[in-house]
Amino acid sequence: MQRIHSQEDFQEAQRFIPGGVNSPVRAFKSVGGTPVFIKEGKGAYLYDVDGNRYVDYVQSWGPLIFGHRDETIENAVIDAVKHGLSFGAPTEAETELAKDVVELFESIEKIRFVSSGTEAVMSAIRLARGFTGRDDIVKFEGCYHGHSDSLLVSAGSGAATFGTPSSPGVPADFTKHTLLAKYNDIESVKKCFADSDNIACVIIEPIAGNMGLVPAEKEFLKELRELCDANGALLIFDEVMSGFRATLRGAETITGVTPDIVTLGKVIGGGMPVGAFGGRAEIMNMLSPEGPVYQAGTLSGNPVAMAAGNAAISKLKQNSRVIDVLEKRAQRLMEGMSEAASKHGIPCQTTVRGSMFGFFFNENPVKNFDDAAKSDAELFAKFHTAMLEEGYYFACSLYETGFISTAITDQIIEDTIAAFEKVFGVLSGK
Numbered sequence: 325m326q327r328i329h330s331q332e333d334f335q336e337a338q339r340f341i342p343g344g345v346n347s348p349v350r351a352f353k354s355v356g357g358t359p360v361f362i363k364e365g366k367g368a369y370l371y372d373v374d375g376n377r378y379v380d381y382v383q384s385w386g387p388l389i390f391g392h393r394d395e396t397i398e399n400a401v402i403d404a405v406k407h408g409l410s411f412g413a414p415t416e417a418e419t420e421l422a423k424d425v426v427e428l429f430e431s432i433e434k435i436r437f438v439s440s441g442t443e444a445v446m447s448a449i450r451l452a453r454g455f456t457g458r459d460d461i462v463k464f465e466g467c468y469h470g471h472s473d474s475l476l477v478s479a480g481s482g483a484a485t486f487g488t489p490s491s492p493g494v495p496a497d498f499t500k501h502t503l504l505a506k507y508n509d510i511e512s513v514k515k516c517f518a519d520s521d522n523i524a525c526v527i528i529e530p531i532a533g534n535m536g537l538v539p540a541e542k543e544f545l546k547e548l549r550e551l552c553d554a555n556g557a558l559l560i561f562d563e564v565m566s567g568f569r570a571t572l573r574g575a576e577t578i579t580g581v582t583p584d585i586v587t588l589g590k591v592i593g594g595g596m597p598v599g600a601f602g603g604r605a606e607i608m609n610m611l612s613p614e615g616p617v618y619q620a621g622t623l624s625g626n627p628v629a630m631a632a633g634n635a636a637i638s639k640l641k642q643n644s645r646v647i648d649v650l651e652k653r654a655q656r657l658m659e660g661m662s663e664a665a666s667k668h669g670i671p672c673q674t675t676v677r678g679s680m681f682g683f684f685f686n687e688n689p690v691k692n693f694d695d696a697a698k699s700d701a702e703l704f705a706k707f708h709t710a711m712l713e714e715g716y717y718f719a720c721s722l723y724e725t726g727f728i729s730t731a732i733t734d735q736i737i738e739d740t741i742a743a744f745e746k747v748f749g750v751l752s753g754k
């Protein structure tokens with residue numbers, strides 16, 4: 325497969341954009357080679373600037389649950405564009421999307437829209453601090469909550485891939501209020517509460533997708549809820565990735581644990597830049613202008629972004645079995661991968677939650693970031709390169725999650741499994 329134009333484009337981009345990309349994980353650093361420059365997407369496929377076609381299991385890192393150029397979403401956006409790109413004044417589309425989310429998530433009575441997941445989480449943390457009058461927060465190793473200062477502590481995703489647990493430019497004075505705990509390890513959370521009586525909130529990805537796919541255990545979440553209640557701290561579920569992906573009505577419906585605040589992003593914007601945070605009215609009413617906690621945005625609730633979000637979420641609501649169908653495909657994909665791997669003597673751990681799937685080349689089950697980090701990174705890099713050659717676009721880091729869209733058919737899944745077979749055969753030398 326020739327990628328000459330991508331190589332040229334990448335050279336050119338690096339002259340003007342740091343690392344040639346506008347978000348680090350896109351640079352293919354951890355798998356080597358050149359990032360693929362995309363010309364267009366259609367349904368299940370990406371087309372690059374050299375005319376190659378790939379089955380897309382990245383889906384813009386999560387948002388595109390209906391695949392590329394879904395007709396309903398595309399038409400909604402075109403229609404919105406014709407009425408104006410931005411007003412900086414309220415529109416009915418915002419209330420429409422708010423209503424839908426409030427209906428779906430039992431824990432959400434009120435919601436506010438922003439323009440990215442980072443912004444949603446940053447604002448949710450400020451709200452939790454304002455509501456409780458406390459400063460400290462607890463986060464988990466391997467969970468990623470966007471790139472705001474106080475959350476860039478042992479972050480997963482891009483940061484973990486590069487082996488930088490935190491970033492220069494973040495003052496230690498900011499992160500001293502961030503306590504780190506271990507995922508699925510309640511003792512480590514108890515230790516945080518023993519160390520500080522000033523904890524405003526615990527933030528967690530209830531279905532972690534930024535250290536590979538690592539769901540939290542039910543019992544762990546239940547105990548987390550109890551610890552928060554006993555100590556007067558809020559529990560925040562960061563569902564920027566898992567929201568509308570793992571299940572339609574939030575992780576609360578599959579874990580049985582109700583959070584105080586939920587953050588959303590990715591799917592809620594249907595491919596446009598949207599983030600959101602919501603919770604009980606009592607908490608949300610602390611936000612300006614109703615309350616004293618300041619939060620704002622020139623493009624927040626942007627009409628074009630809301631149109632895409634409304635189209636995506638109402639389509640999901642109308643087809644409430646969509647995620648179950650995608651889950652079956654994800655299960656089949658991971659089952660096929662496990663079988664192919666074991667046939668060729670490659671240790672492989674797989675997980676599925678709704679339309680999210682994850683795999684680790686690892687001898688042992690993965691329950692936290694330390695476990696994930698013991699996976700075979702070299703093998704992953706080779707796997708990624710080989711699958712790309714076969715025309716399959718997977719996330720270019722072992723710490724990411726894969727996504728099924730409705731455009732990925734059963735036949736595409738079977739073809740992908742055949743490609744796994746072939747690639748594992750080559751990688752194992754058999």
Ligand SMILES: *Cc1c(COP(=O)(O)O)cnc(C)c1O
Nearest residue numbers: 440441442468469470562564565
């Ligand atoms: C992607 C992600 C974010 C950050 O969202 P951006 O839109 O990239 O700023 C935050 N939390 C989780 C769990 C995410 O997956």
